[in-house]
Amino acid sequence: MxxxxxxxxxxxxxxxxxxxxxxxxxxxxxxxxxxxxxxxxxxIDLKMPQVVKKNGSRTDYSHDKLLGSLSLALRKRPVTAESVDAAVDRIEAKLLSLGEREVGSERIGELVMRELKKLDKVAYIRFASVYRAFEDVDEFSEVIREVTTKPRGRPPKAS
CATH class of the missing domain: 2.40.50 (OB fold (Dihydrolipoamide Acetyltransferase, E2P))
Incomplete structure (x- = not known):
């Protein structure tokens, strides 16, 4: 040194x-x-995979860009910074566990959507609207139905 x-x-x-x-x-x-x-x-310096964009170009993975995307979707939402950091950590761990030298930006987008869906439904819809490039209200309605549909399970207990 x-x-x-x-x-x-x-x-x-x-x-x-x-x-x-x-x-x-x-x-x-x-x-x-x-x-x-x-x-x-x-x-420890782990090597993140290269990101392959939709147009085929490649770029280095950026932790700051991922954090910025999540933060933008979660702007003015009641989600703690610790929760956001944990979501970024889970996404990065998943990318590393793939063991790939390159990963498509679509794959990263899907991982972000999965985390946002768990964190905050409004942020999920915000991100989905940009990521999926909604072109009409029907596409918004479909995603809203997706997050508001309650999973089927046992009926609630009678009191």
Whole structure:
């Protein structure tokens, strides 16, 4: 590790600590040349798949773009930041578990819709309207029926 102050590559680790989640290691270092101290962080760097867009072009996966899409759909909705972060984590875990080098943007869109449907029905409809490019009111009505239809199960208990 090079010293950020003098550029020497002769540094010593003086303290090492893991964060609470166990996914990051913090190291305090001391430069043996200039005696200044600095902190480094070590974390796992997983390779996300490339995103293949509808037009066939490829782009790097963007955590910020995924978070932004969810946040836009959830704007002014009663959903906590922690819930949104957890949804992003589930989507990213699913993408990694696919083991593919490339994934279609449609697949990511479907994963986002699945998470939004669990988080907030209004946000789900907002996202679906853009993602599926609704062209008339009937398409909106169909999605609204989809989220308002109650699953069939046992009848409610009589009191």
């Amino acid at each position: 090079h010293c950020p102050f003098c550029g020497a590559d002769n540094t010593q680790v003086t303290d090492t600590r893991e964060n609470e989640d166990g996914d990051t290691v913090r190291r305090r270092r001391r430069c043996l040349s200039c005696d200044k101290r600095f902190t480094t962080y070590e974390r």
